[in-house]
Amino acid sequence: MAISARNQLKGRIVSIETGEIMAHVTIRVGKNLIESVITRRSAEALDLKKGDEVTAFMKSTSVMILK
Amino acid sequence: MAISARNQLKGRIVSIETGEIMAHVTIRVGKNLIESVITRRSAEALDLKKGDEVTAFMKSTSVMILK
Amino acid sequence: MAISARNQLKGRIVSIETGEIMAHVTIRVGKNLIESVITRRSAEALDLKKGDEVTAFMKSTSVMILK
Amino acid sequence: MAISARNQLKGRIVSIETGEIMAHVTIRVGKNLIESVITRRSAEALDLKKGDEVTAFMKSTSVMILK
Amino acid sequence: MAISARNQLKGRIVSIETGEIMAHVTIRVGKNLIESVITRRSAEALDLKKGDEVTAFMKSTSVMILK
Amino acid sequence: MAISARNQLKGRIVSIETGEIMAHVTIRVGKNLIESVITRRSAEALDLKKGDEVTAFMKSTSVMILK
Numbered sequence: 001m002a003i004s005a006r007n008q009l010k011g012r013i014v015s016i017e018t019g020e021i022m023a024h025v026t027i028r029v030g031k032n033l034i035e036s037v038i039t040r041r042s043a044e045a046l047d048l049k050k051g052d053e054v055t056a057f058m059k060s061t062s063v064m065i066l067k
Numbered sequence: 068m069a070i071s072a073r074n075q076l077k078g079r080i081v082s083i084e085t086g087e088i089m090a091h092v093t094i095r096v097g098k099n100l101i102e103s104v105i106t107r108r109s110a111e112a113l114d115l116k117k118g119d120e121v122t123a124f125m126k127s128t129s130v131m132i133l134k
Numbered sequence: 135m136a137i138s139a140r141n142q143l144k145g146r147i148v149s150i151e152t153g154e155i156m157a158h159v160t161i162r163v164g165k166n167l168i169e170s171v172i173t174r175r176s177a178e179a180l181d182l183k184k185g186d187e188v189t190a191f192m193k194s195t196s197v198m199i200l201k
Numbered sequence: 202m203a204i205s206a207r208n209q210l211k212g213r214i215v216s217i218e219t220g221e222i223m224a225h226v227t228i229r230v231g232k233n234l235i236e237s238v239i240t241r242r243s244a245e246a247l248d249l250k251k252g253d254e255v256t257a258f259m260k261s262t263s264v265m266i267l268k
Numbered sequence: 269m270a271i272s273a274r275n276q277l278k279g280r281i282v283s284i285e286t287g288e289i290m291a292h293v294t295i296r297v298g299k300n301l302i303e304s305v306i307t308r309r310s311a312e313a314l315d316l317k318k319g320d321e322v323t324a325f326m327k328s329t330s331v332m333i334l335k
Numbered sequence: 336m337a338i339s340a341r342n343q344l345k346g347r348i349v350s351i352e353t354g355e356i357m358a359h360v361t362i363r364v365g366k367n368l369i370e371s372v373i374t375r376r377s378a379e380a381l382d383l384k385k386g387d388e389v390t391a392f393m394k395s396t397s398v399m400i401l402k
Contacts, residue, residue: 001135001267001268002179002180002267002268003133003137003191003265003266003267003268004170004172004173004176004177004179004180004265004266004267005131005176005265006102006173006175006176006179007101007102008133009099017355017356018356019220019221019354019355019356019357020218020220020221020354020355021218021219021220021222021223021224021225021238021356022220022223022238022356022357023356024127024356024374024376025132027132029099030097030098030099031097032076032096032097034074034130035073035074035127035130035374035376036127036130036131036132036138037127037128037130037195037356037357037374038131038132038138038193039138039140039194039225039236039238041140041225041236042132042138042139042140042194043138045136045138045140046132046134046136046138048132048134052134053134054132054133054134055132055133055134056130056131056132056133057130057131057132057133057137058125058129058130058131059129059172059262059263059265060091060102060103060104060173060176061104061171061262061394061396062125062126062129062130062394063101063102063103063104063123063124063125063129064072064103064105064123064124064125064338064339064340064394065092065094065103065105065109065113065115065121065122065123065124065338065339066070066075066121066122066123066124066336066337066338066339067113067115067119067120067121067122067336067337067338067339068334068335068336069334069335069380069381070332070333070334070335070338070392071332071333071334071371071373071374071377071378071380071381072332072377073374073376073377073380084154084155085155086153086154086155086156086287086288087153087154087285087287087288088155088285088286088287088289088290088291088292088305089155089156089287089290089305090155091155091173091175102173102175103339104155104156104173104396105339105394106292106303106305106339106341106395108292108303108341109339109340109341109395110339112337112341113337113339124338126329126330126332126373127374127377128193128195128329128372129193131137131138131139131193132137132138133135133136133137133138134135134136134137137267139265140236141235141236142267143233151288151289152289153287153288153289153290154287154288155289156289156290157289158261158289158307158309159266161266163233164231164232164233165231166210166230166231168208168264169207169208169261169264169307169309170261170264170265170266171261171262171264171289171290171307172265172266176266180266180268182266182268186268187268188266188267188268189266189267189268190264190265190266190267191264191265191266191267192259192263192264192265193263194225194236194237194238195238195327195329196259196260196263196264196327197235197236197237197238197257197258197259197263198206198237198239198257198258198259198271198272198273198327199226199228199237199239199243199247199249199255199256199257199258199271199272200204200209200255200256200257200258200269200270200271200272201247201249201253201254201255201256201269201270201271201272202269202401202402203313203314203401203402204271204325204399204400204401204402205304205306205307205310205311205313205314205399205400205401206310206399207307207309207310207313220354220355221352221354221355222352222353222354222356222357222358222359222372223354223357223372237272238329239272239327240272240274240328240359240370240372242274242359242370243272243273243274243328244272246270246272246274247270247272258271260306260396260397260399261307261310262305262396271401273399274370275369275370276401277367292395293400295400297367298365298366298367299365300344300364300365302342302398303341303342303395303398304395304398304399304400305395305396305398306399306400310400314400314402316400316402320402321402322400322401322402323400323401323402324398324399324400324401325398325399325400325401326393326397326398326399327397328359328370328371328372329372330393330394330397330398331369331370331371331372331391331392331393331397332340332371332373332391332392332393333360333362333371333373333377333381333383333389333390333391333392334338334343334389334390334391334392335381335383335387335388335389335390
């Protein structure tokens with residue numbers, strides 16, 4: 001199975017904070033921290049826990065550049 | 068100056084491909100390649116070139132998780 | 135493997151139009167047509183062709199409502 | 202009145218869950234459920250209720266493909 | 269008819285540049301220029317022309333802040 | 336420092352509402368109000384307060400058109 005989103009970063013969850021509707025997930029990828037905000041329902045459906053190995057991914061059109 | 072987008076990844080441009088309207092920029096960040104699609108006009112306004120040190124950034128709400 | 139994007143619609147590709155940087159893919163999902171714009175590179179990497187069975191997916195935060 | 206977003210799916214709201222800032226709206230579209238996360242203020246401004254006929258819409262650039 | 273996107277800016281199209289897949293539309297809103305990239309098909313379906321009065325709109329979750 | 340997002344609107348914060356995970360920030364830009372939903376953490380990291388001069392910005396690919 002392959003997905004069209006070209007940015008796929010393997011890492012490990014270092015924290016999850018869950019609200020009523022949304023959840024804020026922080027993932028260590030190499031020396032960087034990637035933060036993802038998804039629905040609480042998705043966090044529960046995927047049973048995300050601290051320490052899980054996951055892949056953070058994002059569409060190329062979502063990525064901006066600062067120079 | 069600070070921006071609200073929580074994901075900011077420093078890297079170096081390894082390639083730029085430019086079309087009529089859009090440009091596809093590839094940035095090396097550690098061991099990963101990050102791909103960004105921006106407008107051709109932005110690529111020109113920032114004078115992006117292979118080898119430039121840049122920061123790729125994206126909003127947390129744009130980041131999804133695969134487990 | 136599971137992804138956090140809650141909207142996942144199974145369908146069949148009815149057309150692909152490819153430009154220099156982007157590709158416009160149309161997918162029949164039940165009675166609806168779903169249109170997706172991805173990079174040309176993704177369309178090639180996934181070897182997308184008319185008739186392919188695929189899943190169109192999008193983050194809940196990308197979906198708006200008209201009433 | 203017409204909008205540029207090419208994906209417009211007519212359906213009926215089956216549930217709304219409201220938090221402090223965001224609201225999670227689920228819409229039945231044919232055999233699929235579409236989930237939309239909008240601001241609580243938008244949900245109130247549109248007076249969204251279970252059973253409402255609405256159109257879920259999303260930009261083509263927000264749609265990804267899994268194959 | 270109302271849409272959930274909370275940012276709706278009335279203006280007038282000052283230029284349209286059309287590529288194979290995408291179109292780049294510039295809209296004058298008060299003293300600002302708003303730039304929108306949509307599909308070429310949408311630009312044609314809405315028959316967008318220089319001088320048209322339109323509303324540029326975007327979801328609150330797409331807006332970032334620089335301070 | 337320059338960013339690739341082509342829409343950059345200078346204004347002043349008129350209100351901030353903060354939830355567990357997200358924050359809803361309203362910014363006056365000329366005669367318009369721009370609403371931005373960012374993470375609570377970003378709102379705190381930037382120390383956003385009513386009255387602050389800020390720039391709201393968004394990618395061109397996030398902007399849609401209604402005619």
